[in-house]
Amino acid sequence: MKQIILAAHFPGVNNTTVWSDPASGSQIAFDSFARFARTAERGKFDFFFLAEGLRLREQRGLIHDLDVVGRPDSVTLLAGLAAVTSHLGLAATVNATYNEPYELARKLASLDHLTGGRAGWNVVTTSDAFTGENFRRGGYLERADRYTRAAEVLRTARELWDTWPADELVADAAAGVFARHGDPGAFSHTGQHVEIHGHFTVPRSPQGRPLIIQAGDSDPGREFAARDADAIFSRHGTLEAGKAFYADVKGRMAAYGRHPDELKILPASTFVLGDTEAEARDKAHHIRRQQVSPQTAILLLEQLWNKDLSDHDPDGPLPAFDPVADDDSIIKGRTRLFDDHVATAREWRAMAEAKNLGIRDLIIEVTGRQTFIGTPATVAATLDEFVQNDAADGFILVPHIVPGGLDDFVDTVVPLLQERGVFRADYATSTLRGHLGLEV
Amino acid sequence: MTLHLAVALDGAGWHPAAWRDATARAGALFDPDYWLDLVRTAERGKLDFVTIEDALGLQSSRFDGLDGRADRVKGRLDALLVAARAAPVTSRIGLVPTVTVTHTEPFHVSTQLATLDYLSTGRAGWRPQVSARPGEADHFGRRQFPTIDPIAADDPATAAFIAERFAEAADHVEAVRRLWDSWEDDAEIRDVATGRFVDRDKLHYVDFTGRFFSVKGPSITPRPPQGQPVVTALAHARVPYEFAAASADVVYVTPTSTDDAARIVAEVRSLPAAHELKVFADVTVFLDPDRKARLDRIDPGYASDAHTYVGDPAGLADLLLDWRTAGIEGFRLRPGVLPADLSAIVDGLLPILRAHGAFRTDYTATTLRGHLGLRAAANRYATTGGAA
Ligand SMILES: Cc1cc2nc3c(=O)[nH]c(=O)nc-3n(C[C@H](O)[C@H](O)[C@H](O)COP(=O)(O)O)c2cc1C
Numbered sequence: 001m002k003q004i005i006l007a008a009h010f011p012g013v014n015n016t017t018v019w020s021d022p023a024s025g026s027q028i029a030f031d032s033f034a035r036f037a038r039t040a041e042r043g044k045f046d047f048f049f050l051a052e053g054l055r056l057r058e059q060r061g062l063i064h065d066l067d068v069v070g071r072p073d074s075v076t077l078l079a080g081l082a083a084v085t086s087h088l089g090l091a092a093t094v095n096a097t098y099n100e101p102y103e104l105a106r107k108l109a110s111l112d113h114l115t116g117g118r119a120g121w122n123v124v125t126t127s128d129a130f131t132g133e134n135f136r137r138g139g140y141l142e143r144a145d146r147y148t149r150a151a152e153v154l155r156t157a158r159e160l161w162d163t164w165p166a167d168e169l170v171a172d173a174a175a176g177v178f179a180r181h182g183d184p185g186a187f188s189h190t191g192q193h194v195e196i197h198g199h200f201t202v203p204r205s206p207q208g209r210p211l212i213i214q215a216g217d218s219d220p221g222r223e224f225a226a227r228d229a230d231a232i233f234s235r236h237g238t239l240e241a242g243k244a245f246y247a248d249v250k251g252r253m254a255a256y257g258r259h260p261d262e263l264k265i266l267p268a269s270t271f272v273l274g275d276t277e278a279e280a281r282d283k284a285h286h287i288r289r290q291q292v293s294p295q296t297a298i299l300l301l302e303q304l305w306n307k308d309l310s311d312h313d314p315d316g317p318l319p320a321f322d323p324v325a326d327d328d329s330i331i332k333g334r335t336r337l338f339d340d341h342v343a344t345a346r347e348w349r350a351m352a353e354a355k356n357l358g359i360r361d362l363i364i365e366v367t368g369r370q371t372f373i374g375t376p377a378t379v380a381a382t383l384d385e386f387v388q389n390d391a392a393d394g395f396i397l398v399p400h401i402v403p404g405g406l407d408d409f410v411d412t413v414v415p416l417l418q419e420r421g422v423f424r425a426d427y428a429t430s431t432l433r434g435h436l437g438l439e440v
Numbered sequence: 441m442t443l444h445l446a447v448a449l450d451g452a453g454w455h456p457a458a459w460r461d462a463t464a465r466a467g468a469l470f471d472p473d474y475w476l477d478l479v480r481t482a483e484r485g486k487l488d489f490v491t492i493e494d495a496l497g498l499q500s501s502r503f504d505g506l507d508g509r510a511d512r513v514k515g516r517l518d519a520l521l522v523a524a525r526a527a528p529v530t531s532r533i534g535l536v537p538t539v540t541v542t543h544t545e546p547f548h549v550s551t552q553l554a555t556l557d558y559l560s561t562g563r564a565g566w567r568p569q570v571s572a573r574p575g576e577a578d579h580f581g582r583r584q585f586p587t588i589d590p591i592a593a594d595d596p597a598t599a600a601f602i603a604e605r606f607a608e609a610a611d612h613v614e615a616v617r618r619l620w621d622s623w624e625d626d627a628e629i630r631d632v633a634t635g636r637f638v639d640r641d642k643l644h645y646v647d648f649t650g651r652f653f654s655v656k657g658p659s660i661t662p663r664p665p666q667g668q669p670v671v672t673a674l675a676h677a678r679v680p681y682e683f684a685a686a687s688a689d690v691v692y693v694t695p696t697s698t699d700d701a702a703r704i705v706a707e708v709r710s711l712p713a714a715h716e717l718k719v720f721a722d723v724t725v726f727l728d729p730d731r732k733a734r735l736d737r738i739d740p741g742y743a744s745d746a747h748t749y750v751g752d753p754a755g756l757a758d759l760l761l762d763w764r765t766a767g768i769e770g771f772r773l774r775p776g777v778l779p780a781d782l783s784a785i786v787d788g789l790l791p792i793l794r795a796h797g798a799f800r801t802d803y804t805a806t807t808l809r810g811h812l813g814l815r816a817a818a819n820r821y822a823t824t825g826g827a828a
Contacts (some may be wrong), residue, residue: 076524178459185515197578201514202517
């Protein structure tokens, strides 16, 4: 039986996160992160996960104010979490476009030392000039170049991590030899995006290299993952879509001489638990209403219509006209949500008419339905079914509330997974790669 | 007036053979526990803060390149991350990592330091450091730097290059400070009635545009607990004094005597200061002369840009109290050997200073700005009295 991998995503800047609930705590105080991470460790999770976005989102040229805004620097936060956890993996999303490989490799190798081998890196790319306005590099990376740069940044980081042999440090006072080579860490890299040489300053870290995660979905994104990643943070959360995605990316690996087990597929997953199925469904509906406030409903509608719809009534009908076909998206700082705007709008209109739904109810119906809704027993069984049927190797769970959103899952679902024999009763290794059964 | 005291942590200590001392923990320099023990010792002494050295290249005794020496400490962990690792396990001491400004992104540096301030609930500081070494520029591949001789700062080309690096550093600090202020303290409102999490009128574009980079803003990280974490700068000459006066809250100067201290204080004080500048002196300390002599025999290459004190704690206390009369408000002591000289500072020097009423017996504040007696940092963008 396959073992299930579980990660805990600290929820943040999108409308999955409910900030209006009385139980919702600080999104920035360290205590929130510490409490959340400790809960994940109590549940023997594989790792804690943080997303990243390097410019505040805007819609209609205004800073988006309806969702949580504000987050810490990921890698710095993880170094702090190392102090309050002992086994939990700690993975950060860090952009490969707006960071230089030398500095990035140095940060991540340092993090691996400071966590005793628990570091992970979700390699993401951004190609928009909007985000670039915050950085020296600035400007715009051609969309087609985003993965060639990401791959080269990652390759360069790996070269840097490999510069210090495991036995480089001697620290022999009597012989007067600190490092075997007088100047360790020599490297030279010449490529399309990166041309650097010199010496790396961080000795080989406990894992050698952090866990590499990838979260893009396009064809080049999948190819990148098949060649270079240890895990994929995917958005294919249903059984059928999950199976198709799983087969697709694992099928690409042979071309790179890799075994399918060397890449773990981890869909982003939300969950709602109840004592009965009916109670869970009611809770799920209540949470979706919290996630989609009247204002958020209009805003999400605007993202599809790509047009200012602030004069529309959230309880009234959908716009009668078709979306604006325009390359300049109304929303900035967020990945594209829809492929064919006109077709999707027509589907939504048809559904609203058929079910007699206003804008907000329609949005609640078509967006953000939780992945797993049920009793602990049915959710545990469903997670297991997904993994045993190769729709996933595990899950990155995204609760809707901080810091307590993981508590129920850890208290009720984890023991059932352990009883089924598909999830560890205790940590067997001390490194993140070790938890995932990957070579260290 | 009581003194402010900090210690500067670097590898096994500031003597190049420190790692070879019998008390050194040379095999543990990349082990988090080594650093936690040092920071905890400093906190036991109720020191204002620790600094942690860093650089974007290997240690070298030469400025123009690497030295190939296998008998000296090489390699480091990222200082800001070491500070972050120490923050949750300490409660009072200030944490001041060195972060290079020459090749790094002001946007990232601002959020990293703000995050350190959150992790430590208001104990973060920063020592922005200029990198002029061509080898470090080659690690980024964006610019080529000339090989300069920092001793020959009279050479016009060298002077121009150094001035440019400090101009870039000043821009960097300015952009970081603006980003810290780009959220007003009460920007988060969680107003359920209007569905708004933040009041976007309290988030500000920083629109920094300079010769070296531009940054739009606002920050992705809310204003840190201190509002403005403490900025510190090491300065030996006119150009860095000007940088410190324009950019820093604390300047570390390097006098060699009481008179020299008075002269430097007068020069620094003659410059228009943008913040309440505290003047600290750096002193490298060896509180066991026999150990210093042993290490000098092993490696005679010890040299320091700061005054070196070798002697007992009582003599060091006299020196500090003497320099205080010249207008020095605090000291950053660089232990020659770690952890030995740090322990000797805490257990030998501090009781003497306390007997003179010259150093605190316990913390009276919880933030680094509080330890230093700095005013609450006003927010340059706040129109409604939103200062911390
Ligand atoms: C589940 C998921 C989570 C993601 N999280 C982030 C994130 O936290 N930060 C970010 O900048 N990009 C994030 N991305 C964006 C991707 O990493 C990727 O850069 C983007 O989707 C463009 O690549 P693509 O065209 O291959 O999809 C995420 C994508 C997915 C599918």
